Amino acid sequence: AAILLFTPLLNPVSPRQRLLYYITSLVVVSIAATIGSGVIATYYFHTFPFCFVIANTPVLLMLPLIMGAGVLLIVCEAAGYDPVWLCSAIDAMYNAIFAFARMVSNLPHSAVSGIYFSGWVMIPYFITAGALAWSLWRRKAAGWCAAAAGVVAIIITLNVTQRKFPASEHFIARDSYATDIIYRNGTEAWLITTAGERNALSRLENSRNRHRDFLAMRGVDSLRLAPASITVNGMSRHDAVVEIDGIRYALINADSLLNRDYCHVDYAIVCRGFRGNVLDAHRRLKPDSIMLSADLHVRRHDRYLDSLQRYDIPHRSLRQSTLHHIKRK
Known part of the structure; x- marks a missing residue:
């Protein structure tokens, strides 16, 4: 056209x-x-x-x-x-x-x-393009005025529909290989993953590509890999325990992790590598809620889910939702 x-x-x-x-x-x-x-x-x-x-x-x-x-x-x-x-x-x-x-x-x-930009911007854009074509064909001042008004409408729509993001946010990505947490604070972003050292860099590259739009929309230049022990503004990690904006997670990807002493955790994320009893994880860690990671084998996931439902334990399946997204201003 x-x-x-x-x-x-x-x-x-x-x-x-x-x-x-x-x-x-x-x-x-x-x-x-x-x-x-x-x-x-x-x-x-x-x-x-x-x-x-x-x-x-x-x-x-x-x-x-x-x-x-x-x-x-x-x-x-x-x-x-x-x-x-x-x-x-x-x-x-x-x-x-x-x-x-x-x-x-x-x-x-x-x-x-x-x-x-928002898809709503395309409405005044194409109206402006139509007005411009009409003014070029008809050579009338009304067409030029309509095109100028359309430009103003585009600018207004760009400003009105511009998304505003919280200062800090994080989410747990759904992935079948490892449990990945993306944490952003301002223009800095970190990847917390349960993948081993050998595969951590490939997970980082994968996350950079997968979440490229998420990072770019928020002005983040690069995603960095969080080591096993780190403390930065709003986030800390000490091996299996991750605390982000006051929310504490325990990443349970091995049976031996249940033998450690934990302070109170808000969420215990049962990940790939854990083969024990999910009820033991609940009794040992006493979290507010159990999360079943998307990287669990489907049969193990369903067995854990059945146990949690049977005993009425607060839980959430990350396999059944796209991502778990938490925002804090």
Whole structure:
């Protein structure tokens, strides 16, 4: 829709000058398409490319060849002929496009990342784009006024819908390999994991990728691995005991941990590696509530869950919820 609306308006060359018109259309079509789809792509991928015209040019040049070759391939396959050479040619064209796109993306300042906004912003944006198209087609002042009002509406919507986050928050991620707690205080974030030393760094990399948006939206540059003993602002860890914003957890991932002396804990998180009786964990630790981690084997999890329900012990299954999220201002 954006291409149909804006391309005739933005192209300064007359269609009578076919060659020049075709060359300028390569640029104009990219701009028109970005007007229509750029905000949607930015909303989902949180990145806006500045070099989209450069990146799109070879795509537009090769698109007729790729589409024509694709149609020919379908016809040949339907007729019982398998043109391997044609498949190789189509693959080569695709690979050339991808290689060029990667080269453009590696240019300095080729894109801006970390863009986050509410989906509500797209409503005034597309109203503004429609008003802009109408004003360009009709050449009336009312259209320009509507477009200007739309820009103001976009700015207001951006400010009104901007999310506000607490100064400190943490959550227990659902994962089948280990129990991970993500703790954030301001622009600092820590990963507390039950994974062993050998796998801790891979868990850290996995968490950085998995929670990239969570961290970026809050202005956190990096996620750090919390060692077995650490005390920072709002959080402390001493082996299996973790205290965050006054909430104390006991990470029970081995039977031997029940033999230790614990101060009062708010939550005992029964994790992968514990094979004892969950009722013994409740009697020994006396937590306010038992949490069954998502990394427990499903049969063990269900057996523990049945025991906790049978004896009416306060509990929560992290396998049955996406994450356990606690906020403290």
